[in-house]
Amino acid sequence: MDKKPTIDDVAKMAGVARATVSRVLNSSPNTSKRARERVIQAVSALNYQVNQQARQLASGASRILALVFAADAEAEPNSYYHSAVELGAIRACNEQGYGLVTHTLDPAKQSYRSSILALADDGRSDGLVLTPPFCDDHELIQALQSKGFPFVLVSAGPDARHLSCSVGIDDRQAGLELGVYLLLQGHRRFGFITGPLDHKSAALRLEGFLEALDNAGHSDQIIEVADGNFTFKSGIDQAEGLLSRNDRPTALVCANDDMAAGALFTAHRLGLIVPADLSITGFDDTPVSQIVWPPLTTIHQPLRLIGSKAVELLIADVMRENGSTTRVAEAHLVSFQLVERGSTSKISVPPSLEALPISG
Amino acid sequence: MDKKPTIDDVAKMAGVARATVSRVLNSSPNTSKRARERVIQAVSALNYQVNQQARQLASGASRILALVFAADAEAEPNSYYHSAVELGAIRACNEQGYGLVTHTLDPAKQSYRSSILALADDGRSDGLVLTPPFCDDHELIQALQSKGFPFVLVSAGPDARHLSCSVGIDDRQAGLELGVYLLLQGHRRFGFITGPLDHKSAALRLEGFLEALDNAGHSDQIIEVADGNFTFKSGIDQAEGLLSRNDRPTALVCANDDMAAGALFTAHRLGLIVPADLSITGFDDTPVSQIVWPPLTTIHQPLRLIGSKAVELLIADVMRENGSTTRVAEAHLVSFQLVERGSTSKISVPPSLEALPISG
DNA sequence: AATGAGAATGAGAGCGCTTCCATAAGCGCT
DNA sequence: AGCGCTTATGGAAGCGCTCTCATTCTCATT
Numbered sequence: 001m002d003k004k005p006t007i008d009d010v011a012k013m014a015g016v017a018r019a020t021v022s023r024v025l026n027s028s029p030n031t032s033k034r035a036r037e038r039v040i041q042a043v044s045a046l047n048y049q050v051n052q053q054a055r056q057l058a059s060g061a062s063r064i065l066a067l068v069f070a071a072d073a074e075a076e077p078n079s080y081y082h083s084a085v086e087l088g089a090i091r092a093c094n095e096q097g098y099g100l101v102t103h104t105l106d107p108a109k110q111s112y113r114s115s116i117l118a119l120a121d122d123g124r125s126d127g128l129v130l131t132p133p134f135c136d137d138h139e140l141i142q143a144l145q146s147k148g149f150p151f152v153l154v155s156a157g158p159d160a161r162h163l164s165c166s167v168g169i170d171d172r173q174a175g176l177e178l179g180v181y182l183l184l185q186g187h188r189r190f191g192f193i194t195g196p197l198d199h200k201s202a203a204l205r206l207e208g209f210l211e212a213l214d215n216a217g218h219s220d221q222i223i224e225v226a227d228g229n230f231t232f233k234s235g236i237d238q239a240e241g242l243l244s245r246n247d248r249p250t251a252l253v254c255a256n257d258d259m260a261a262g263a264l265f266t267a268h269r270l271g272l273i274v275p276a277d278l279s280i281t282g283f284d285d286t287p288v289s290q291i292v293w294p295p296l297t298t299i300h301q302p303l304r305l306i307g308s309k310a311v312e313l314l315i316a317d318v319m320r321e322n323g324s325t326t327r328v329a330e331a332h333l334v335s336f337q338l339v340e341r342g343s344t345s346k347i348s349v350p351p352s353l354e355a356l357p358i359s360g
Numbered sequence: 361m362d363k364k365p366t367i368d369d370v371a372k373m374a375g376v377a378r379a380t381v382s383r384v385l386n387s388s389p390n391t392s393k394r395a396r397e398r399v400i401q402a403v404s405a406l407n408y409q410v411n412q413q414a415r416q417l418a419s420g421a422s423r424i425l426a427l428v429f430a431a432d433a434e435a436e437p438n439s440y441y442h443s444a445v446e447l448g449a450i451r452a453c454n455e456q457g458y459g460l461v462t463h464t465l466d467p468a469k470q471s472y473r474s475s476i477l478a479l480a481d482d483g484r485s486d487g488l489v490l491t492p493p494f495c496d497d498h499e500l501i502q503a504l505q506s507k508g509f510p511f512v513l514v515s516a517g518p519d520a521r522h523l524s525c526s527v528g529i530d531d532r533q534a535g536l537e538l539g540v541y542l543l544l545q546g547h548r549r550f551g552f553i554t555g556p557l558d559h560k561s562a563a564l565r566l567e568g569f570l571e572a573l574d575n576a577g578h579s580d581q582i583i584e585v586a587d588g589n590f591t592f593k594s595g596i597d598q599a600e601g602l603l604s605r606n607d608r609p610t611a612l613v614c615a616n617d618d619m620a621a622g623a624l625f626t627a628h629r630l631g632l633i634v635p636a637d638l639s640i641t642g643f644d645d646t647p648v649s650q651i652v653w654p655p656l657t658t659i660h661q662p663l664r665l666i667g668s669k670a671v672e673l674l675i676a677d678v679m680r681e682n683g684s685t686t687r688v689a690e691a692h693l694v695s696f697q698l699v700e701r702g703s704t705s706k707i708s709v710p711p712s713l714e715a716l717p718i719s720g
Numbered sequence: 721a722a723t724g725a726g727a728a729t730g731a732g733a734g735c736g737c738t739t740c741c742a743t744a745a746g747c748g749c750t
Numbered sequence: 751a752g753c754g755c756t757t758a759t760g761g762a763a764g765c766g767c768t769c770t771c772a773t774t775c776t777c778a779t780t
Contacts, residue, residue, distance in 0.1 A: 054736030
């Protein structure tokens with residue numbers, strides 16, 4: 001097998017200097033049309049491809065971005081959420097000639113912070129995309145910032161959003177809309193299964209929901225909250241507790257689709273008819289929400305878009321690094337929609353309650 | 361911010377030559393204990409980290425592997441399958457100090473082949489992991505082989521397995537066991553929803569299933585086959601056709617879990633009780649199979665293991681490249697299990713049929 | 721004490737590219 | 751024609767590492 005052609009081969013063939021070839025390849029401003037044409041022709045004649053390693057060494061950039069996901073040792077990851085974000089990120093990377101290397105870390109292990117910092121240090125990537133719950137670790141964010149290493153947050157809570165560039169939906173508002181929706185459906189007794197506590201965006205979903213109840217003049221007493229961890233199994237377990245009470249809720253709100261699927265499972269097992277006996281809502285609008293029966297009313301998040309947008313911001317940031325412009329902590333909020341499906345329905349309530357003031 | 365220390369800084373501090381530091385860092389055989397100690401101490405004192413780019417340029421290896429997945433423009437990927445394989449691959453990579461960059465390609469676009477070849481050429485990765493349906497493209501495989509570029513196949517069909525190193529289960533055998541199981545349950549009228557036609561391992565599932573029927577002395581006439589494409593939606597649609605016939609099957613076999621979930625959806629819609637009126641089976645044992653109601657009887661594949669094993673083989677291959685040993689086309693078959701859940705049950709059949717010879 | 725095999729080390733030549741700096745070419749003016 | 755200015759080009763110095771090759775050191779053997 002012949003050796004791959006180098007930039008010098010191209011230069012020789014095109015009859016120009018190596019530097020000129022480099023300039024053409026990197027579309028530097030100062031090149032003549034003639035030189036450009038000759039170089040391009042030589043490149044295609046030789047089937048030349050830049051050696052990324054050499055370029056990286058010389059330029060100091062690897063053109064690789066790293067994406068960090070949470071995944072504990074054995075449990076399934078919150079797969080669809082991750083896949084969708086990753087897919088969007090991959091697309092955006094490819095479009096800009098970047099590669100994306102995905103890392104998984106167990107957030108339960110304390111070592112995760114140093115692992116992420118090591119990722120920033122080892123020079124294999126130019127920037128980091130942090131997903132929950134890593135995106136809410138202030139100490140980590142500050143460490144990264146003091147290194148001057150580019151990164152962007154996905155689905156971060158508002159505190160973290162103030163610190164750095166981020167992409168996500170307004171989880172609080174989404175939770176609120178869900179609350180308003182269910183109140184309008186006539187529900188007055190709620191169950192809520194939360195996500196992991198360190199997961200700020202999950203916490204916001206609850207906050208927003210409670211705000212809706214509050215706005216409508218209802219007290220916290222009409223809601224029972226159980227701590228889930230985003231897994232199907234935790235949905236099953238927590239629903240068990242919430243649904244076996246005497247005054248069980250008429251609507252069960254879950255902080256993601258997988259737990260909603262678990263809740264549905266428990267409802268089935270208990271012989272409850274959904275939505276006649278119980279309304280259930282999910283969050284994220286992952287495929288899970290359509291696979292279960294009945295399909296879930298849920299909040300649609302544009303996860304692919306979030307992934308691609310995160311990468312775009314990150315690349316912009318990486319490129320800007322040379323320039324002196326300092327990075328701004330910009331929270332990019334993308335829109336969400338409440339998707340109404342078969343898992344929720346109106347219940348009949350006394351007219352007096354229906355007349356309650358409900359603010360949007 | 362100070363510049364990062366280089367190997368020369370370490371060499372100076374340790375009082376040895378740069379080459380010695382390099383040898384220690386790469387654990388070459390010929391180093392004295394004294395040199396080793398001094399270097400290690402200097403490294404930690406300076407908090408030195410090798411510059412991967414420089415190492416790559418000098419050594420010619422990027423220590424990055426590429427994973428190629430199918431994903432069409434808008435449709436959801438077969439997410440859990442992909443995630444699980446990817447997760448296993450990531451783990452194995454990290455353990456060996458490699459990075460994994462994931463690429464998605466649309467197999468419907470003819471350009472996918474040149475994209476993959478470009479991946480091999482651009483020097484950013486040392487090896488390729490090919491998943492279905494790319495792993496069954498002989499032309500691609502041969503092109504890769506003639507380049508001498510390392511790669512490994514995941515879930516490839518037997519033809520491709522003969523050509524190159526591969527990891528997967530024996531899909532044919534799995535299909536056969538599923539057939540034997542359902543026959544033993546008393547089923548005699550079957551529906552089968554296949555995967556995409558170019559997906560060899562999916563085709564094998566059907567082949568094995570038919571073989572089971574054949575072994576039991578049953579003709580093809582007792583089975584109706586419909587072409588799915590692994591999506592939930594195609595499961596819904598194909599089940600529609602299969603279940604609305606007069607002599608509808610008593611068991612519906614689906615080539616993956618997502619389609620089985622779709623079939624379940626249709627069954628619900630048609631008012632059929634699963635498994636009383638209809639048994640349904642999936643394939644892969646992804647989380648989907650437990651999320652739906654009733655949970656699916658399915659074939660468990662150790663997807664994480666497949667991913668990690670693929671990477672291990674690939675790395676071994678990459679490393680061997682220097683040595684003269686030629687690669688062998690080795691098919692690594694991992695074990696699968698039939699997992700019995702609520703979506704299947706025995707049906708009452710005339711004793712005469714039960715006595716039919718059924719071989720395993 | 722001389723010899724030689726083998727282990728440890730150092731010097732230095734790249735790996736293929738980017739980029740700085742100096743030079744040359746082009747061009748509108750006076 | 752001559753001047754200064756901008757724009758295009760070439761030469762060459764690295765980027766930080768690996769790895770070959772030549773050299774020195776060690777030590778058992780004669």
